[in-house]
Amino acid sequence: MSEIKTRFRTIDGLSIRYAESDEPRDCEALLLSPWPESLYAFDATWSRLAERAHLIAVDLPGFGHSELREDLLSPKAMSEFIVRLADEFGLAKPHIVGPDIGTSAVLFAAAQHPDRFRSAVVGSGGMAVPLQLGSPLHDWVHAEDLAPYRAINPKVIVTVAVDKIEGYELPQEVREDYLASYVGQRFVDQIPYVQAYRTELPILGDLLPTIETPVQIINGRKDPVVPVANAEYLHERLPNSKLNIIDAGHFIWEEAADDYARAVTDWWQKN
Numbered sequence: 001m002s003e004i005k006t007r008f009r010t011i012d013g014l015s016i017r018y019a020e021s022d023e024p025r026d027c028e029a030l031l032l033s034p035w036p037e038s039l040y041a042f043d044a045t046w047s048r049l050a051e052r053a054h055l056i057a058v059d060l061p062g063f064g065h066s067e068l069r070e071d072l073l074s075p076k077a078m079s080e081f082i083v084r085l086a087d088e089f090g091l092a093k094p095h096i097v098g099p100d101i102g103t104s105a106v107l108f109a110a111a112q113h114p115d116r117f118r119s120a121v122v123g124s125g126g127m128a129v130p131l132q133l134g135s136p137l138h139d140w141v142h143a144e145d146l147a148p149y150r151a152i153n154p155k156v157i158v159t160v161a162v163d164k165i166e167g168y169e170l171p172q173e174v175r176e177d178y179l180a181s182y183v184g185q186r187f188v189d190q191i192p193y194v195q196a197y198r199t200e201l202p203i204l205g206d207l208l209p210t211i212e213t214p215v216q217i218i219n220g221r222k223d224p225v226v227p228v229a230n231a232e233y234l235h236e237r238l239p240n241s242k243l244n245i246i247d248a249g250h251f252i253w254e255e256a257a258d259d260y261a262r263a264v265t266d267w268w269q270k271n
Contacts (some may be wrong), residue, residue, distance in 0.1 A: 002171065003043075008065075014067040019225075022047075027268060028092070029049065029054070033102075036210070037178050037192075038059050065180070075105045082098075094118060095121070103122040107208065123216075126141070132230060140195070144227070154187040164224075211238055215240065218260065221246065
């Protein structure tokens with residue numbers, strides 16, 4: 001049974017799903033769901049992260065079980081919503097953890113709001129310019145026609161993705177939540193978010209040297225979806241960053257949960 005207990009809250013007119021840890025702590029952390037998973041991606045690390053910080057985990061708008069709004073389907077637009085989330089939950093200056101699709105949105109937020117977050121943990125998300133993406137993300141980003149994807153059962157897409165998790169058996173409750181997060185056309189409706197990488201990552205690339213927020217970049221050494229080159233690209237350009245390569249694939253928060261939790265909590269202690 002997962003320790004994560006979800007609730008819903010209306011933020012900016014949208015129904016947003018979130019979870020909150022029970023114990024108060026000296027520091028706070030905002031955790032953002034990866035794709036195509038949900039906030040239950042933190043199930044394997046939840047108890048260890050909660051020992052160090054008071055946690056608020058959120059399904060970003062349109063992802064997981066949160067309501068979608070088309071104008072938020074780009075990293076830059078999502079970055080402003082992330083700041084709104086921190087405000088709504090009363091997080092004064094939290095750490096922020098945004099793997100996968102959260103990477104670019106978190107860094108846009110750090111660039112535009114330099115004093116908003118105490119530190120950031122990102123990685124496993126497309127960032128390099130020119131784009132350096134593996135399959136199937138490359139295909140989604142460059143798809144000119146989404147009709148073929150609409151014809152595919154979304155359960156098949158999500159199942160194929162999470163079945164690539166190595167060395168960790170997803171709890172049934174978590175697997176079912178992932179599948180329920182992308183019923184109908186929800187998965188295809190989210191593809192425009194990553195397609196915005198083509199125009200927005202070059203803009204973000206120019207902003208990276210201006211980001212003063214401490215950033216830890218965590219990437220899987222064997223990630224076939226988002227190659228390590230993306231993490232190295234960030235580390236070369238962010239002035240206050242640490243690069244942490246873990247011997248795992250894409251879903252490092254589950255495949256290497258112990259290493260991931262240790263890297264995040266050690267980072268929090270130092271920042």
